[in-house]
Amino acid sequence: xxxxxxxxxxxxxxxxxxxxxxxxxxxxxxxxxxxxxxxxxxxxxxxxxxxxxxxxxxxxxxxxxxxxxxxxxxxxxxxxxxxxxxxxxxxxxxxxxxxxxxxxxxxxxxxxxxxxxxxxxxxxxxxxxxxxxxxxxxxxxxxxxxxxxxxxxxxx
Amino acid sequence: xxxxxxxxxxxxxxxxxxxxxxxxxxxxxxxxxxxxxxxxxxxxxxxxxxxxxxxxxxxxxxxxxxxxxxxxxxxxxxxxxxxxxxxxxxxxxxxxxxxxxxxxxxxxxxxxxxxxxxxxxxxxxxxxxxxxxxxxxxxxxxxxxxxxxxxxxxxxxxxxxxxxxxxxxxxxxxxxxxxxxxxxxxxxxxxxxxxxxxxxxxxxxxxxxxxxxxxxxxxxxxxxxxxxxxxxxxxxxxxxxxxxxxxxxxxxxxxxxxxxxxxxxxxxxxxxxxxxxxxxxxxxxxxxxxxxxxxxxxxxxxxxxxxxxxxxxxxxxxxxxxxxxxxxxxxxxxxxxxxxxxxxxxxxxxxxxxxxxxxxxxxxxxxxxxxxxxxxxxxxxxxxxxxxxxxxxxxxxxxxxxxxxx
Ligand code: SF4
Numbered sequence: 018x019x020x021x022x023x024x025x026x027x028x029x030x031x032x033x034x035x036x037x038x039x040x041x042x043x044x045x046x047x048x049x050x051x052x053x054x055x056x057x058x059x060x061x062x063x064x065x066x067x068x069x070x071x072x073x074x075x076x077x078x079x080x081x082x083x084x085x086x087x088x089x090x091x092x093x094x095x096x097x098x099x100x101x102x103x104x105x106x107x108x109x110x111x112x113x114x115x116x117x118x119x120x121x122x123x124x125x126x127x128x129x130x131x132x133x134x135x136x137x138x139x140x141x142x143x144x145x146x147x148x149x150x151x152x153x154x155x156x157x158x159x160x161x162x163x164x165x166x167x168x169x170x171x172x173x
Numbered sequence: 174x175x176x177x178x179x180x181x182x183x184x185x186x187x188x189x190x191x192x193x194x195x196x197x198x199x200x201x202x203x204x205x206x207x208x209x210x211x212x213x214x215x216x217x218x219x220x221x222x223x224x225x226x227x228x229x230x231x232x233x234x235x236x237x238x239x240x241x242x243x244x245x246x247x248x249x250x251x252x253x254x255x256x257x258x259x260x261x262x263x264x265x266x267x268x269x270x271x272x273x274x275x276x277x278x279x280x281x282x283x284x285x286x287x288x289x290x291x292x293x294x295x296x297x298x299x300x301x302x303x304x305x306x307x308x309x310x311x312x313x314x315x316x317x318x319x320x321x322x323x324x325x326x327x328x329x330x331x332x333x334x335x336x337x338x339x340x341x342x343x344x345x346x347x348x349x350x351x352x353x354x355x356x357x358x359x360x361x362x363x364x365x366x367x368x369x370x371x372x373x374x375x376x377x378x379x380x381x382x383x384x385x386x387x388x389x390x391x392x393x394x395x396x397x398x399x400x401x402x403x404x405x406x407x408x409x410x411x412x413x414x415x416x417x418x419x420x421x422x423x424x425x426x427x428x429x430x431x432x433x434x435x436x437x438x439x440x441x442x443x444x445x446x447x448x449x450x451x452x453x454x455x456x457x458x459x460x461x462x463x464x465x466x467x468x469x470x471x472x473x474x475x476x477x478x479x480x481x482x483x484x485x486x487x488x489x490x491x492x493x494x495x496x497x498x499x500x501x502x503x504x505x506x507x508x509x510x511x512x513x514x515x516x517x518x519x520x521x522x523x524x525x526x527x528x529x530x531x532x533x534x535x536x537x538x539x540x541x542x543x544x545x546x547x548x549x550x551x552x553x554x555x556x557x558x559x560x561x562x563x564x565x566x567x568x569x570x571x572x573x574x575x576x577x578x579x
Pocket of ligand 1: 231285517
């Protein structure tokens, strides 16, 4: 799985309440989550996420298990998320909804060009490469299928 | 020689295992998306309806008609498929499962991050998201990476006004918000025996605040006795020494009342450091501290006195409320000026029943103080019940005295 885009930097311990606030959860409207993603961090960010790679600090996606956090990022057009470590529920959620994650410690430069390859296990920020922690074969399969729903559908 | 996670999941740390799930649950918050994913998977049948639970606790009763409609859909889904369905006012999912349902050695998976609470019984209990839960509904199982373990070795016993919540805040401070990421916590050592089930649930509950996948106590005499109260016979589990990847020692006798502030649950200091800080609201409840032992403690602090700020008390379950009524606790709290809410999550997630306004500060017995969680522009401080009670009486952060609570 290959992806590329401009870098958007966010800090460490980015909790899912900040990715999508609790007040937007009572709906099934995915566009609404995309419109309010990161609102409490920077209200202008949601409109700038299309085609970007979000680079976060450690413990990305900690806190509430709300899958809407990963969905909001994907719906907003985020191509992938890179962080030195992810909180485990966010990690599973992102893979399950088909949002590529790269676990590797890169330093973020806002607007830099980012490329990543999950099969080969690396990410590059402005040409500077870091080696990613490999995903298990099953996780890669789920990602390749586009998430756990299509993965499950194909298997039946 | 194996950790409790290794024994229950059936593989050494670091390996991937497929396991059968004994109890799977979702609530009105996560159940909606789970149902969507389940239907999109073109699945019809829930594999194990008897082990599948839906609880309405997060925004229950519904706060507006959008919520009500989503809940109505989920309610009929649960009923049509014969799932264990628990409607509004019964209580918080994690508490209801602690009232004689979860047993030592089980694999418990919930679509809620605080599922780790149930590790207090010696079960492997962990949270997942909605799509993972949908796959569990469909297949009856899931995959895990068997976690490495951090042993938290407890010695001594709690003294003064310190309570199990202070232990929880202390280990989160030591580990940091991601210090236990991908790992399990095991609470071991001589100090464990003196912590009652209610306190163990409080400690296991906050494991996820350090990033942990699970927070477990080995089932012992206390566990077996507690379950016997619900008519269940269980057996104890014995820890193996030296199986953990890391050890953290905490002497319970050293603990003093603690408080988390600054929108970080690991920014923990002694209550004394913040004494005198004005507060606008006190909230006692949640899956961390809404149990009978907590309400009893609060009543002891407030008996015969009046609170100075609005104080919202939300029992963790209907049983908790009923017993608090029988024991005269409800009367004491009402006389002290508290508001008593409907059993459930209450204002914990900032959806209803006590949302904060711009610039307001709430001292809460919950587990999270993320920015804006209880309302845009509001701040949450986290403490024990004793600290919350003492502070409610003064309208400012106050160090509880041992004499107030014992
Ligand atoms: S009480 Fe709070 S932390 Fe516990 S399950 Fe409810 S919303 Fe989550």
